[in-house]
Amino acid sequence: MPQLLQNTFISAPPKDLVLQDGFRFTTGETIAPFTIRYETFGELNADRSNAILVCHALSASAHAAGKYTESEDERPGWWDGLVGYGKGIDLEKYFVVCANFPGSCFGTTAPASIDPRSGRPYGSRYPWPRIEDMVHAEKLVLDHLGIRHLRSIAGGSLGGMQVLMWAALYPEFADSIMAMACGAAVPVQGIAWHVIGRKMVESDARFNGGDYYGNPEPLRGLQIARMVGHMTYLSAEALQSKFGRRRRGTTRQFEIDSYFEYQGQKFATQYDANSYIRVQAAMDEMDLAEQFGSLELAFAKWRGETFLISFSTDWLFPMAEVDRVEQAIRANGTHVRHDRIASPNGHDTFLIDYDWITGPVRAFLSTL
Numbered sequence: 001m002p003q004l005l006q007n008t009f010i011s012a013p014p015k016d017l018v019l020q021d022g023f024r025f026t027t028g029e030t031i032a033p034f035t036i037r038y039e040t041f042g043e044l045n046a047d048r049s050n051a052i053l054v055c056h057a058l059s060a061s062a063h064a065a066g067k068y069t070e071s072e073d074e075r076p077g078w079w080d081g082l083v084g085y086g087k088g089i090d091l092e093k094y095f096v097v098c099a100n101f102p103g104s105c106f107g108t109t110a111p112a113s114i115d116p117r118s119g120r121p122y123g124s125r126y127p128w129p130r131i132e133d134m135v136h137a138e139k140l141v142l143d144h145l146g147i148r149h150l151r152s153i154a155g156g157s158l159g160g161m162q163v164l165m166w167a168a169l170y171p172e173f174a175d176s177i178m179a180m181a182c183g184a185a186v187p188v189q190g191i192a193w194h195v196i197g198r199k200m201v202e203s204d205a206r207f208n209g210g211d212y213y214g215n216p217e218p219l220r221g222l223q224i225a226r227m228v229g230h231m232t233y234l235s236a237e238a239l240q241s242k243f244g245r246r247r248r249g250t251t252r253q254f255e256i257d258s259y260f261e262y263q264g265q266k267f268a269t270q271y272d273a274n275s276y277i278r279v280q281a282a283m284d285e286m287d288l289a290e291q292f293g294s295l296e297l298a299f300a301k302w303r304g305e306t307f308l309i310s311f312s313t314d315w316l317f318p319m320a321e322v323d324r325v326e327q328a329i330r331a332n333g334t335h336v337r338h339d340r341i342a343s344p345n346g347h348d349t350f351l352i353d354y355d356w357i358t359g360p361v362r363a364f365l366s367t368l
Contacts, residue, residue, distance in 0.1 A: 009084050009091075011066030011077065014039050014107060017144050023102065023109070023137065029127040033116075037107025038062050038099040038141045041083060042091035051147045052089060053138060053174075054079065054098045055155030055162035058279050059271060061106035064098040065091075081354035088354070088361035094151065099141045101134035101162075102127075103278045108137070111274030112213065124210030128278050131158075131165045131286040138162070139170065149173060151368060154361075156180035156309075156350035157316070158283050164325065168288055171301035175368055178361060180309040180350040183321030184295055184328070185287040190316045193232050194284055197225035198277045210274050222273040223264035229280070230263050235313035235346030295328030302329065307364045308338040309357060311349040337364060 014037050022032025039062040044051060054064045056078065065083035067076045082088045083096055100108040103126075111126035142150070153174050155163045160182025167177050186194070204221025206212055212219065243256040292298035306329055310322035319340055326338045339360050343349040350357060 008070050009066040010070070011063065011068055012040060013068065014062055016107070017141055019140070025102070025127040026130040026132045027127055031109055034109045036099055036137050036141055038097060039064065041065055041096040042094055044095040048147055049149070049151065050093060051095045051097060051150050053142065053150050053153045054083065054096055055138065055153065055159035056098060057157040057159045059267065061104065062098045062100040064096065078351070082358060082361065088358035089154065097141065097145065099138045102137050103129040103275055103282065105272040105275040110272065111210070111278065112272045121213045123213060123274060126274060126278070129282050131161055131282055132169065134162050135165050135169055150175065152176040152178055152365065154178040157182055157347065161283060161286055164288065165286065167302040168292065168298045171303070174304055176305035176307065178307045178364065180357070181311055181314055181317050181347050183317045184289060184298065184325050186284050187318070187321055190232060191284045193228055194280050197228040198280060200225045200228065201273050201277050207273060218265065218268035219273050222268045222276060225276065226264045226267040227260040230260065232316040233347040235315065235344060237313060237344040238346055241344065295324060296331045299329045299332055299334070303334055305368060306334060306336040308336060309350070309360065310338070310340050311346065312340065312342045313344060314347045316347045
């Protein structure tokens with residue numbers, strides 16, 4: 001590949017898989033027709049054996065890496081530090097697929113999408129997706145691309161939860177998995193923060209039970225919910241070093257207040273409230289031990305190579321949650337590599353500290 005293209009990495013435009021007969025959710029509802037937005041990166045080899053599925057987290061999209069243009073103002077894909085030419089998931093070797101999952105508001109049919117029968121957004125009538133629905137949608141995209149087996153499945157946070165669900169539902173579909181900053185279930189303290197955030201959205205008078213479309217003004221409830229959620233991505237050390245008790249300029253406003261206001265307002269202009277509460281609830285509903293009887297049973301048929309990464313300051317998924325997954329997989333005699341990384345940056349480490357995860361990911365893939 002020419003050096004210029006390697007440096008700028010111009011991504012192919014997103015693609016749509018349109019299911020005319022619709023998509024059936026785990027809860028029983030069907031939406032038809034149904035569109036799944038996806039993107040691909042790199043080149044699929046002749047025998048289709050070099051494919052890696054990347055699963056995105058709550059606020060991300062199918063745009064995992066690269067840029068659509070050479071504009072300096074355009075932000076690259078959400079995992080651009082790990083996926084690319086010469087990077088940890090090297091596009092010189094691998095073909096990467098990322099699909100926008102059901103419920104998300106970035107191209108796949110979502111609550112804000114127009115119901116062709118009524119001419120209005122689905123809104124409150126949109127189903128509440130589960131992690132299984134996300135996995136099934138990704139599987140449909142892979143089937144559409146003619147990919148019958150994966151080299152690996154990778155993701156962090158909600159993306160990592162999808163990875164673990166893949167291992168439980170389709171244990172023979174991949175050679176390996178790479179799951180970061182995630183667990184088999186959200187621990188209770190994480191659920192508590194999530195519930196508070198969802199109640200903030202739902203208590204906003206303008207939310208109107210989920211049928212609020214037509215007013216372009218972002219919901220204040222969503223802004224505040226994002227502030228609460230963002231807290232779980234940080235760490236005490238990061239908060240102290242970045243903000244401490246410092247004030248904003250000559251005002252009495254704390255810097256952390258200003259930061260959260262900025263993050264909340266920015267998020268609410270880009271993300272949909274119905275999508276937020278549904279996707280977050282899907283995280284909370286997943287519990288592999290409950291769904292399969294035990295974690296050992298959930299991974300009973302999984303025999304692929306497993307790479308888990310946890311971070312010392314992760315509040316949302318403490319290392320002990322990743323340890324539970326490791327122990328369950330090992331109990332079935334399956335090999336597991338678990339890297340415990342000391343990081344001051346909390347849950348978001350998998351999105352920002354590429355120097356710490358690139359080497360281990362590259363080394364793991366080289367052993368397959």
